[in-house]
Amino acid sequence: MLTGRRLLLAVTGGVAAYKSAFLARRLVEGGAEVKVMLTESALEFVGPQTYAAITGSQPHVALFGEDMVSPHTELARWCELAVVAPATAATLGKLSAGISDNLVVSTLLATKAPVLIAPAMHTEMWEHPATRRNMETLRGYGYIVVGPETGALAGGDEGIGRMSEPEAILEAIETALTPSGPSLRVLVTAGGTREPVDPVRYLGNRSSGKMGHAVADEAARRGHMVTLVTTSALPTHPAVKVVAVETAEEMLQAVEGTPADVAVMAAAVADFRPTTSGAEKIPRSQGLESIPLSPTPDILASVVARQPRPVVVGFAAETGDVERAVEKAKRKDVDLLVYNDVTEPGSGFGTDTNRVVVIDAGGGTEQWPLMTKSEVAAKLLDRALGMRVSDRP
DSSP states (O other): OOTTOEEEEEEOSSTTHHHHHHHHHHHHHTTOEEEEEEOTTGGGTSOHHHHHHHHSSOOBOOSSSSSSSSHHHHHHHHOSEEEEEEEOHHHHHHHHHTOOOSHHHHHHHHOOSOEEEEEOOOHHHHHSHHHHHHHHHHHHTTOEEOOOEEEEOGGGOEEEEEOOOHHHHHHHHHHHHSOSSOOOEEEEEESBOOEESSSSOEEOOOOOSHHHHHHHHHHHHTTOEEEEEESOOOOOOTTOEEEEOOSHHHHHHHHHTOOOSEEEEOOBOOSEEESSOOSSOOOTTTOOSOOOEEEOOOHHHHHHTOSSOOEEEEEEEESSOTHHHHHHHHHHTOSEEEEEETTSTTSSTTOSEEOOEEEETTSOEEEOOSEEHHHHHHHHHHHHHTOOGGGOO
C-alpha cells in the first residue's frame, strides 16, 4: 500500500510531536518515501536529527536558507499526500486564514495533494469557537481530519484534544491513498527502440526511458493496472507488469497484445530500420556504402485505431518550434500530445527533469514549467486519467 508513495510529514509545535517520530518510522517501514517539515515551535519538542535518522534525509525547517530554490513549491509538487501531525491550534488558524508565514503553511497552501491533519491541543483550545470555525473551514477545503481523541493531556489534564495514535493515523493515510475510482488498465511505452544492422550494431536513439517509467510508476502508485512495454532496464514499481522489448516490431506486438483504457506512448520509436539485417557481424574491412532503410510500424496509429479506443497520449521529442508538434497532434488524432525540445537545458535525453508543452486534440497548448519527470508524470496522469472518449472534440 505504501511502497513507493511520496509522503510529506509536517510536524508543528506541540508536546505530541514525539508521536510523529513513531509515525515517520511506520511510514518508512511500510516502504514510503518520507520527507519531513518542522516548524520553529516543533524544534522546541523534537530535534531534526531524529527525523534525519528515521527517513534518511534532513528535514526542512525554513522558507529561506535551504538548498532548494523554492522549498515550499518544490515540496508541494513532490508529495502525493501531506500529513500534519500534530496540527496545533495555531497552525489550523493559519491554514484556515491562509497566513503563509512559515514553511509548513506555505507548502500546504501550495500543494494540490490531499492534506490529512491530526489536531492536538488542550480541551479548551479545541472547544473554542475560533478553532471550531477553523476546522469547519478546513473540512470545507477537503482536508482529512483524524481525531483528536479523549485522554491524558499535557500538564496532567484529561479531556478531548489528545492526538490520535500513530497506528490510527497510519490507517487513515492508507485509506486516503486508496484509489476511490475504478482501477483502469494503463499501457505505457518507454525507451528508444534498437533496429539491428547486424548482431552487434543497431540504429537507435538516446532516449533513456525515464519519462515513460515515471508515468508507469505513478499510475501504479495510484492503484491502476499498469503494463510497461520498454527497452529500458530502469527499476520499476513492484506493481508494474514489465514487457521488455528491443525493436519497433517487438514493441508493436507487445502493445497489440495489451488491452488498455489509457495508453501513454512515451517510447521513442525509430522511424526506420535496416531493410535487411546481417546474420553475422559485418567486418569493417568489407565496408558499407549505404544501409537501405524501411519504415518501422506506426505503433501510435495502431493504438488510435482500436475499437473501443483508449484515451491516447503521444509524445514528441523535437528540436525547435512547437508548431510542428501541434500539427503532429492533429495528424495523429491523439487526445494529448506531450512536446519537449530536447536541445533545451534540463529537458533533453537522460535528464531527471523535463519542460513540456501539452497539446490537446484541438491544437490548444499548455506550457508547463521545468519539473522533475515524476512531477510531469503526476500532472499528466491527472489529465489523462480523467478524460473520457465523450470528452473529445
